[in-house]
Amino acid sequence: MEPNIAYLGALVGDVARSKMLTALMSGKALTATELSLEANITPQTASSHLMKLVDSELITVRKQGRHKYFQLKDIQVAELIEKMLNMSASMAHTSIATGPTDERLKRSRICYDHLAGELGVQLFDTLQSNGWIVEAQDTLTLTQLGLGFFSELGFDIATTKKSRRPLCKACLDWSERRSHLAGYLGKWVLSDVLERKWAHQHLDSRAIEFTSHGLKAFKSKYHL
Amino acid sequence: MEPNIAYLGALVGDVARSKMLTALMSGKALTATELSLEANITPQTASSHLMKLVDSELITVRKQGRHKYFQLKDIQVAELIEKMLNMSASMAHTSIATGPTDERLKRSRICYDHLAGELGVQLFDTLQSNGWIVEAQDTLTLTQLGLGFFSELGFDIATTKKSRRPLCKACLDWSERRSHLAGYLGKWVLSDVLERKWAHQHLDSRAIEFTSHGLKAFKSKYHL
DNA sequence: TTCATAGTTCGACTGCCACCGAAGCATCGA
DNA sequence: TCGATGCTTCGGTGGCAGTCGAACTATGAA
Numbered sequence: 024m025e026p027n028i029a030y031l032g033a034l035v036g037d038v039a040r041s042k043m044l045t046a047l048m049s050g051k052a053l054t055a056t057e058l059s060l061e062a063n064i065t066p067q068t069a070s071s072h073l074m075k076l077v078d079s080e081l082i083t084v085r086k087q088g089r090h091k092y093f094q095l096k097d098i099q100v101a102e103l104i105e106k107m108l109n110m111s112a113s114m115a116h117t118s119i120a121t122g123p124t125d126e127r128l129k130r131s132r133i134c135y136d137h138l139a140g141e142l143g144v145q146l147f148d149t150l151q152s153n154g155w156i157v158e159a160q161d162t163l164t165l166t167q168l169g170l171g172f173f174s175e176l177g178f179d180i181a182t183t184k185k186s187r188r189p190l191c192k193a194c195l196d197w198s199e200r201r202s203h204l205a206g207y208l209g210k211w212v213l214s215d216v217l218e219r220k221w222a223h224q225h226l227d228s229r230a231i232e233f234t235s236h237g238l239k240a241f242k243s244k245y246h247l
Numbered sequence: 248m249e250p251n252i253a254y255l256g257a258l259v260g261d262v263a264r265s266k267m268l269t270a271l272m273s274g275k276a277l278t279a280t281e282l283s284l285e286a287n288i289t290p291q292t293a294s295s296h297l298m299k300l301v302d303s304e305l306i307t308v309r310k311q312g313r314h315k316y317f318q319l320k321d322i323q324v325a326e327l328i329e330k331m332l333n334m335s336a337s338m339a340h341t342s343i344a345t346g347p348t349d350e351r352l353k354r355s356r357i358c359y360d361h362l363a364g365e366l367g368v369q370l371f372d373t374l375q376s377n378g379w380i381v382e383a384q385d386t387l388t389l390t391q392l393g394l395g396f397f398s399e400l401g402f403d404i405a406t407t408k409k410s411r412r413p414l415c416k417a418c419l420d421w422s423e424r425r426s427h428l429a430g431y432l433g434k435w436v437l438s439d440v441l442e443r444k445w446a447h448q449h450l451d452s453r454a455i456e457f458t459s460h461g462l463k464a465f466k467s468k469y470h471l
Numbered sequence: 472t473t474c475a476t477a478g479t480t481c482g483a484c485t486g487c488c489a490c491c492g493a494a495g496c497a498t499c500g501a
Numbered sequence: 502t503c504g505a506t507g508c509t510t511c512g513g514t515g516g517c518a519g520t521c522g523a524a525c526t527a528t529g530a531a
Contacts (some may be wrong), residue, residue: 025352026336026421028266028328035256037489045252055508068490072510079338089498089507103330104252110323112250114303128249162386162413189386197250261519279478292520294479313477313528 034079035107039064040072044095044104047082049229050136052092098188101135105194112197127230129198131222137209138216138231139196146204146212147193149247156191158202163191165208173208176244177215183207216241253313258303259331263288264296268319268328271306273453274360276316290422322412325359329418336421351454353422355446361433362440362455363420370436371470380415382426387415389432397432400468401439407431440465 034042039062046061048051052062059069073093075080081100086090095101131142138146150156155169163174170180183190192206204212216222221237224230233241241247259265263286270277270285277285283293297317300306305324319325353367362370374380379393381397389397394404407414414429428436434458445461448454457465465471 025269026332026338027262027265028269028331028335029260029262031262031331031335031338032256032259032265034260036258037253037256038253039489041251041253041256056506064489065491066508067492067510071489074509092509099334103334106327106330107252107255110327111252111255112370114250114255147421162388163278243419245275257518263519280476288519289521290478290523291480295519298479315478 030079030191034081035104036064037072039068040076043069043072043076043093044081044100045108046229047093047095048101048104048108048135049133049224050095051224052085052094054090054092058093080213082105095135108197109195127225127232131231132229133213133224133231134194134196134203134205134229135170136213137194137203137204137205138213139194140198142233144196145205145247146245147201149245150204153201153246156204158193163193163202163204163206165191178208178211254303258300258305259328261296262286264300267293267296267300267317268305268324268358269332270453271317271319272325272328272332272359273357273448274319275448276309276318278314280317282317320360322359329358332417332421351449351456355455355457356453357448357455358418358427358429358453359438360418360437361418361427361429362437363418363427364422366457367427368420368425369471370469371425373469374428376432377470380428382417387417387428387430389415400434402435 035044042062043058046058055069055073056066058073059066062069062072064072073082073084073091077084077093079095082093083096085094095104129140131138131140132137134143137143139171147156150169152160153168153172154166155172157164157166160208188207191204193202194205194209195201196203203209216237217224219237219240220234221241222231222233225232259268266286267282270282279293280290282297283290286293286296288296293302296308297308297315301308301317304320306317307320309318319328353364355362355364357363358367361367371380374393375382377392377396378390379396381388381390398404413430415428415432417426418429418433419425420427427433440461441448443461443464444458445465446455446457449456
């Protein structure tokens with residue numbers, strides 16, 4: 024029995040479904056209605072799409088009262104979407120015009136569970152030029168120096184040892200075409216930012232908006 | 248402008264096209280007719296599919312006499328297909344019944360440019376248990392010991408320095424669900440095998456068949 | 472030149488699948 | 502209990518994309 028990728032491709036290959044999946048790249052759990060708005064279709068149609076996506080285990084549902092919250096199933100799925108986003112960004116004629124959120128999306132956005140966009144790339148560059156992370160060929164490593172730096176910021180290396188997820192990972196950015204920080208450390212940075220309320224996610228997109236104070240604090244914290 | 252992954256998904260999302268792409272994972276350049284056979288469609292239909300795939304830059308063409316040879320465009324594409332193969336292998340109901348090549352496919356096959364299947368996994372395990380490669384979290388590194396070992400076999404580390412491609416990489420196997428050796432080194436191992444004529448690619452698939460002598464030589468060379 | 476083979480273009484057909492309106496459950500708040 | 506909201510099921514519609522037969526262009530071989 025050989026795997027059949029056509030089915031998987033077709034799942035992503037519908038405009039409405041692809042919009043939903045992309046919306047879920049925010050990492051947030053969204054309701055059926057929200058997703059139907061995101062995809063510009065009626066709730067009925069959305070319902071059937073969502074059923075397919077759940078059946079095929081690309082997303083999961085959690086029922087909460089009369090709402091249903093949908094989420095990408097796991098990192099595997101997010102990685103696939105991310106890869107496809109990247110590839111189609113470099114394909115000339117495959118982009119679609121969208122609204123005013125675009126600028127904010129370019130500036131800073133959430134890539135499943137870490138920071139992407141210009142700001143994400145900027146962070147990556149600084150970490151690198153300070154010798155805190157080192158990129159060699161395809162792999163990214165946290166240096167001793169970098170470990171010291173992040174420890175002072177409150178990052179606890181011990182918690183990561185349990186996880187099989189890589190500590191550092193370079194994730195290619197579709198808008199910038201350059202690397203930003205992913206992996207466990209990338210996740211930590213983003214959750215730290217949100218926890219401190221330096222930024223909040225824009226309601227209807229993956230864009231994330233820094234407060235003016237938050238941006239200053241962020242920049243100073245990471246020496247940008 | 249936000250990238251639209253639906254178009255990309257739809258390209259893979261057709262059964263005929265997905266079969267062609269999967270066939271091209273052998274790394275071989277195949278003609279239009281061969282691909283049409285692979286996909287069980289008439290040459291006319293194949294032609295229109297191939298045009299789409301070329302237009303969207305998933306594959307490339309080389310014209311040679313009255314033949315047209317098609318190939319995956321680059322490693323990016325191969326990685327996408329590989330990722331999708333893996334994901335759909337773990338999705339219960341997405342596999343399709345195929346012919347007798349299946350067993351051979353499971354045993355050993357080509358994954359774009361390196362060795363996969365049982366034999367590939369076996370090689371990986373041995374390299375690991377001998378301390379020649381080390382897998383930590385998501386990254387794979389060749390140890391000093393391993394470098395020595397491979398150098399003796401005729402592997403020239405110097406040539407890899409120029410390439411931006413990672414030296415070692417763990418590639419997940421859809422049939423075995425375990426890692427096998429990819430990256431530059433993986434490519435080298437396969438090309439070495441083929442060069443020594445220890446094995447030859449089966450004509451109509453990604454399966455690769457070892458001669459009995461070749462298999463012995465291979466196993467002894469890598470201490471399997 | 473002539474025939475065979477590789478690939479393409481055109482037009483017609485067909486079937487699937489996304490889509491929505493209408494109606495039906497389920498849950499919550501009052 | 503009643504209305505409002507969130508989501509689903511059903512049935513019917515429409516359009517697009519994959520399919521092939523037939524006819525065409527290129528290349529090579531005899």
